[in-house]
Amino acid sequence: MTVIQDQARAVREEDAFDVARVDAYLKQHIAGLAGEPTLKQFPGGASNLTYLLTYANRELVLRRPPRGAKAKSAHDMLREARVMGALKPSYPYVPAILARCDDASVIGQDFYVMERLNGTILRRDLPPALGLDRDGVHRLCLGFIDRLIELHQVDITQPGLNELGKGEGYIARQVAGWSERWRQAATEGSDPCEDVLAWLDANQPGHDNASCVIHNDYRFDNVVLSPDNPLDIIGVLDWEMATIGDPLMDLGGSLAYWVQADDDPVFQSFRRQPTHEAGMLTRREVIAYYGERSGLDVSGFGFYEVFGLFRLMVIIQQIYRRFALGQTTNPQFAGFGDAARYMGKRCRRLIAAAG
Template sequence: MTARPDQARDVREEDAFDVARVDAFLKQRIEGLQGTPVVKQFPGGASNLTYLLSYANRELVLRRPPRGAKARSAHDMMREARVMDALKASYPYVPAILARCDDEAVIGQDFYVMERLKGTILRRDLPSELGLNRDGVRALCLGFVDRLIELHQVDASQPGLKELGKGEGYIARQLSGWSERWRQAATEGSDACEDIIAWLQSQQPRHDNASCVIHNDFRFDNVVLAADNPLGIVGVLDWELATVGDPLMDLGSSLAYWVQADDDPVFQSFRRQPTHEAGMLTRHQVVAYYGERTGMDVSRWRFYEIFGLFRLMVIIQQIYRRYALGQTTNPQFAGFGDAARYMAMRCRRLMAGMD
């Protein structure tokens, strides 16, 4: 059975851009575009924004940053496009880049346009049209983890990729950087979390596990399932945070979003992907499977698990700060301050060995 492709919606007023300028720019760079594009916006997009451009004869996807203040190194559209270009030959799930624009005269921000990969993107719940039983869900889950393992096996010394790495010390740099981002994202009433930062500093491994290409946001809602085969992944999206670094840090970031069936009701309310379904591996089972497939030592997993949650907490708080400062009016961000406080509590429970 097949499910409907991911559905784009009307563009939010605050996320609109000058369609005529984009159309003129693209027709100078992509041959054969016909008509004027109808523009829709894909759901999600708490960080960068993603749009569907439907021409008479072709569909394209545009990515651009949100308006308002942003972290210095975040939302770099040109870097994301370069990474995707460099990775495409070795990792076929990367969409092809068709055009890049660093001329802010077009829409006021950098953006890029890529091919549209038609298929199903999983959101909060598993579509019944997929017709997956427990065994099918397990196969889907294992295929998802396998695609992450395949990414980690890409030769990171290739031109365009090796430049992303800064050598040994990735874990220490990440901990320092995300700790500073947390402090900069503070709002009235937010938790200082200095105890969590101190725990991570005391528990961090002395050396990185490896230097490989990592995605840093590998989730079900960033993969595209084949329209006619829900077990086949045809695309991996959102390469904004991709770099060369420690693979267990990547896995930890991915599992921070992994809400499973026995989690508490508050964490269940955060769920954005169907990781609670019967047949899905638990977080511990994913880690064990990853270790078995790669031969990597996962015995000190607790550090990576807590760092993943801390990092997600920072991202949530950064988005909430934009909302608190009035830089976005999107109502879905109103509760992000409470969400960040919950994530801090979750970190502390893990630090105390309670979960």
């Protein structure tokens, strides 16, 4: 079967770094690297930056924060690498960490290097080459949700995982923290959304449903499908926001990206994964399936769905603020201000539907 991989491209000038310094560092920490590496950049991702280092005998993936990044918790490369290393023995879908660097003399920022998983990453549309019919798409969808449920069942008392969380009160901390981030990310013309913030504060559950490892950015474009069987997920990527928290908050965050076939045209234009395909579950069906398989009560899921969309709105606005301040010139971010305003309106519609 043909592997449908993301294609790395030439490195954007603003995201370049000294490849020779990185090469010298890696050869001190990873045995057997041959030759001088070539460097390319993966175009996906709007937060941390991801690169492909190709040696004569091996491909590696390097992750680093964007220049001008201030939100330490969202761009802490060494924490992300620690989480991945601690989780790998219990959750085999985590890529292996090969090197970590906190030496600012190398590229001026912390970074880590991991193995490259060869497989298919789904983006906006389902590649015809996968050969999936409606039933195959349905099974792919169920497997995707099952991997999230498996993550939520990992034993969090293990070394390296047990210190990630802050204990009971995760939901309350998230509502307060993301509300503050929203206010700090404001730009000229942005919607204050104080009514949305007030609703979230007033309608948050009184206690967490459970404490488990949560990914916090679980989407189809963060999983890798086997090159031999597209129904087999072999990797889960992008662990920068992983922590110990409430599993329904994780599911709500995932559903913020879940654009289905009957959504409005504006939300359809935001779609970045093939959740509209025949055979994919609707958001309501995802919630019901998760509740059935996990045993958690999902009857009052409205709060989690609104919060997931609100959190995505904050992330979009934070990125737009960096663009507005000239900290990034990536043209794909120019419309993020309008996108954040639309998300505020969508939050209000969900609030009205939730009563």
